[in-house]
Amino acid sequence: MKPISRILIALSSLSMLATFYLPLWQIQLWAPQYPEGLNMKIWHNHLSGAFDIINGLNHYIGMRLIKEEMFPELKYIGILIGIYIAIGLFTAITNKLSILKIYTLTGITYGVAALYDFYRWGYDYGHNLDPHAAIQVPGMSYQPPVIGYKNLLNFTAYSGPDKGGWIIVIASVVAFCVLVYTIWSNKKAIKNNSISSKAGMSVASLLSIFLFSACNSAEPAPIRLGKDECTNCKMIITDPRFGAEIITKTNKLFKFDDVNCLNNYIKNNEKIQSQINHIYFVDYGIESGFVLANQAFYLQSEEIKSPMGSAVAAFSNQQQLTETASKLTQSQAITWKEASKVY
Numbered sequence: 001m002k003p004i005s006r007i008l009i010a011l012s013s014l015s016m017l018a019t020f021y022l023p024l025w026q027i028q029l030w031a032p033q034y035p036e037g038l039n040m041k042i043w044h045n046h047l048s049g050a051f052d053i054i055n056g057l058n059h060y061i062g063m064r065l066i067k068e069e070m071f072p073e074l075k076y077i078g079i080l081i082g083i084y085i086a087i088g089l090f091t092a093i094t095n096k097l098s099i100l101k102i103y104t105l106t107g108i109t110y111g112v113a114a115l116y117d118f119y120r121w122g123y124d125y126g127h128n129l130d131p132h133a134a135i136q137v138p139g140m141s142y143q144p145p146v147i148g149y150k151n152l153l154n155f156t157a158y159s160g161p162d163k164g165g166w167i168i169v170i171a172s173v174v175a176f177c178v179l180v181y182t183i184w185s186n187k188k189a190i191k192n193n194s195i196s197s198k199a200g201m202s203v204a205s206l207l208s209i210f211l212f213s214a215c216n217s218a219e220p221a222p223i224r225l226g227k228d229e230c231t232n233c234k235m236i237i238t239d240p241r242f243g244a245e246i247i248t249k250t251n252k253l254f255k256f257d258d259v260n261c262l263n264n265y266i267k268n269n270e271k272i273q274s275q276i277n278h279i280y281f282v283d284y285g286i287e288s289g290f291v292l293a294n295q296a297f298y299l300q301s302e303e304i305k306s307p308m309g310s311a312v313a314a315f316s317n318q319q320q321l322t323e324t325a326s327k328l329t330q331s332q333a334i335t336w337k338e339a340s341k342v343y
Helices: 003-020 051-060 077-094 097-127 163-192 203-215 259-268 318-325
Strands: 025-031 034-042 047-049 148-152 155-161 244-248 253-256 276-282 290-292 297-300 312-315 332-334
Touching: 003 077, 003 163, 034 051, 047 051, 077 097, 077 163, 097 163, 155 163, 244 259, 253 259, 259 276, 259 312, 297 318, 312 318
Parallel strands: none
Antiparallel strands: 025 034, 025 155, 034 047, 148 155, 244 253, 244 276, 276 290, 297 312, 297 332
């Protein structure tokens, strides 16, 4: 390995020491009655979060109490992280490609095993329900998402790495990039007896792209017709063509049944105004697709019967808007600025 590659491996390995003091994983729940969300954090040796509230809610649908005894892995996660750090430092010291391959493979193995273990626990936890629970929905299970978002009754659940988890992910990405670069540069050196610095792979650039993608991964969640509730008016969403969603800077998601409900919620909640990251609308012409609010085309007509009377539909392109307008007696195209003032 080149000196810079060895330094990157050593620094990324040592950075994982911070995971002994930071949460590795997080599970968050949002519902109309809990707009700020409920969270559960998994550390290398214990759990933390709003367990009392979550357990109280889960009790009604027959789910078991969440407690540390359910996770025997907490006894050896710290040991596994320590082994991973040691292999990384040994890789940087010995400067051997074979050890680098073992280090990279260890990270991949850890990641796959952790996701599978979490899936296995979540499946059992969400399917093995108390048959005498107060609330029972035939055929319904409550398995949390392995990673990403999932709708469970009137709750939106999110599962993903926390600060400590991201450190391990980044260290693993560094190892993979250094491995690819080292193999590539060694082959080129054998072929040409020299390595062109201009042709070198930039590990820093790959990491920047990875981090940028990770920080902007939030996407709108599909609206479950007849199940999801409008955050503003609390009515069940029955017409998906007019749905809208807010995603905050902390990846919290709020759903609405009409543009005027979304506007009213923003107007009446000063706190949410500074937290908005993206606003999405359901594409009226597709129904299953979403379009960013500031990129959409809007049509307003009294003949467009929206759930809460805004009479506004959003489209992802001008052609769809024009085709819809041609079928109406009277309509007008409006801008996002005008649509955002509809109440």
